[in-house]
Amino acid sequence: MSLNLDTEDDFYLEENRFKQCCAEFIKHSQQIGDGWEWKSIKDFPDGYMSKTHFQMKNGNTPSIFKDSTKENDEQTFTHVEEALDDSQASEICATSEVIRYEYHVLYSSSYQVPVLYFRACFLDGRPLTLDEIWEGVHECYRARLLEGPWDTITQQEHPLLGQPFFVLHPCRTNEFMAPVLANSQRENRNINYVTSWLSIVGPVVGLNLPLSYAKLVSEQNTKTD
Amino acid sequence: MTDDKDVLRDVWFGRIPTCFTLYQDEITEREAEPYYLLLPRISYLTLVTDKVKKHFQKVMRQEDVTEIWFEYEGTPLKWHFPIGLLFDLHASNTALPWNITVHFKNFPEKDLLHCTSKDVIEAHFMACVKEADALKHKSQVINEMQKKDHKQLWMGLQNDKFDQFWAINRKLMEYPPEDSGFRYIPFRIYQVTTERPFIQKLFRPVATNGQLNTLGDLLKEVYPAAITPEDGEKKNQVMVHGIEPMLETPVQWLSEHMSYPDNFLHISIIPQPTD
Numbered sequence: 001m002s003l004n005l006d007t008e009d010d011f012y013l014e015e016n017r018f019k020q021c022c023a024e025f026i027k028h029s030q031q032i033g034d035g036w037e038w039k040s041i042k043d044f045p046d047g048y049m050s051k052t053h054f055q056m057k058n059g060n061t062p063s064i065f066k067d068s069t070k071e072n073d074e075q076t077f078t079h080v081e082e083a084l085d086d087s088q089a090s091e092i093c094a095t096s097e098v099i100r101y102e103y104h105v106l107y108s109s110s111y112q113v114p115v116l117y118f119r120a121c122f123l124d125g126r127p128l129t130l131d132e133i134w135e136g137v138h139e140c141y142r143a144r145l146l147e148g149p150w151d152t153i154t155q156q157e158h159p160l161l162g163q164p165f166f167v168l169h170p171c172r173t174n175e176f177m178a179p180v181l182a183n184s185q186r187e188n189r190n191i192n193y194v195t196s197w198l199s200i201v202g203p204v205v206g207l208n209l210p211l212s213y214a215k216l217v218s219e220q221n222t223k224t225d
Numbered sequence: 226m227t228d229d230k231d232v233l234r235d236v237w238f239g240r241i242p243t244c245f246t247l248y249q250d251e252i253t254e255r256e257a258e259p260y261y262l263l264l265p266r267i268s269y270l271t272l273v274t275d276k277v278k279k280h281f282q283k284v285m286r287q288e289d290v291t292e293i294w295f296e297y298e299g300t301p302l303k304w305h306f307p308i309g310l311l312f313d314l315h316a317s318n319t320a321l322p323w324n325i326t327v328h329f330k331n332f333p334e335k336d337l338l339h340c341t342s343k344d345v346i347e348a349h350f351m352a353c354v355k356e357a358d359a360l361k362h363k364s365q366v367i368n369e370m371q372k373k374d375h376k377q378l379w380m381g382l383q384n385d386k387f388d389q390f391w392a393i394n395r396k397l398m399e400y401p402p403e404d405s406g407f408r409y410i411p412f413r414i415y416q417v418t419t420e421r422p423f424i425q426k427l428f429r430p431v432a433t434n435g436q437l438n439t440l441g442d443l444l445k446e447v448y449p450a451a452i453t454p455e456d457g458e459k460k461n462q463v464m465v466h467g468i469e470p471m472l473e474t475p476v477q478w479l480s481e482h483m484s485y486p487d488n489f490l491h492i493s494i495i496p497q498p499t500d
Binding site for chain 2: 109110129
């Protein structure tokens with residue numbers, strides 16, 4: 001599966017290729033219970049990848065959620081209510097400390113790259129402000145993000161759902177993906193564009209990918225070698 | 226014969242007479258009079274309503290004032306859409322003035338983006354300009370410009386300075402002499418009835434046979450439901466800047482002459498009025 005290369009050697013991701021990458025990604029997510037799903041839009045061929053997870057304000061995952069593998073949102077919320085009735089209530093210092101993060105991976109036809117949209121709210125429904133989101137960004141990423149308006153996190157309208165989300169601006173994606181793609185070409189190894197891209201941008205906003213995603217692709221490469 | 230350049234001025238100087246009324250549940254120290262204003266079609270609500278804010282804040286206590294937001298007939302108005310688009314979409318076939326309700330409480334978090342300063346509007350505007358150039362020129366023209374040129378686009382819009390704006394914007398409207406137009410046309414199609422805010426797809430201004438694609442061609446490819454069938458009744462209006470351009474109009478021409486300052490063609494599909 002080769003990439004679509006322009007005459008100028010730009011490493012664009014074509015839309016169907018994006019969907020293929022997402023399909024492979026989700027297949028692996030299902031195998032390891034990582035919670036990613038494909039969501040379609042009614043009456044349109046468009047869709048996006050979606051994942052929801054919970055975190056304590058200090059960055060830890062509340063332990064009552066660690067065992068969950070295939071829960072949907074409603075089940076996880078009930079889980080919280082049940083825990084609060086039990087003595088596990090002490091595990092969650094205050095419901096106000098638990099944050100629900102929702103991540104969406106969409107395709108931008110303008111930039112021909114994937115884009116990460118996300119939003120976060122406390123369990124009582126109160127959305128996090130941009131400042132509170134910033135607090136969750138690790139020190140090591142902050143300086144880079146503050147450098148320019150194009151690399152930063154801004155609030156934007158979700159192009160498919162029409163609701164406010166936060167976005168990492170996509171216009172520089174090509175820049176940081178180019179060396180990754182060039183390398184993979186040189187070594188004649190296949191990569192999943194979406195996996196590589198998400199492993200770079202995800203951690204900036206609290207989204208980490210288990211290493212098994214990378215192992216999957218390298219296994220595929222070994223088989224074809 | 227009118228010059229095509231006159232169209233640029235007509236688009237830039239379009240205005241909508243608007244009446245702003247304070248929401249009845251806002252707490253006031255005395256009665257709030259409505260405020261009348263001519264809104265520039267090409268600008269953004271939060272950029273041109275400082276006077277509206279000041280007018281109503283005069284009759285309110287500081288503690289009752291949080292972020293301002295606007296609503297029309299119960300629908301929160303998205304400040305990040307250009308004013309002309311909002312009007313065409315929601316109120317083009319109703320009597321003037323456009324009646325907008327002003328709120329200072331209960332900001333609708335699920336519907337509207339926050340707009341805490343002019344910087345937010347500038348960032349949004351420039352992001353649109355950048356995206357439009359990604360489509361037209363693979364971002365080459367916008368990236369070659371200096372920061373001061375970007376600033377000039379914004380200042381031109383903010384201060385309603387046509388010449389200042391177009392001194393820079395004309396570069397974004399150029400294309401290589403060997404091509405017949407832009408790489409892709411920056412456009413968005415809007416309808417009130419959908420959850421999805423707009424439709425945006427890759428669309429070339431020139432067909433493979435070298436013919437210029439028209440507005441009708443664009444709609445046929447991207448949103449065929451908007452076009453009236455041969456023998457059918459006209460159900461929709463396809464509106465840009467308050468008018469219905471002929472479907473035979475080349476999209477390249479529309480893009481060069483009827484885009485908003487963000488360089489996008491914002492097209493509204495609204496129900497055909499029945500009168």
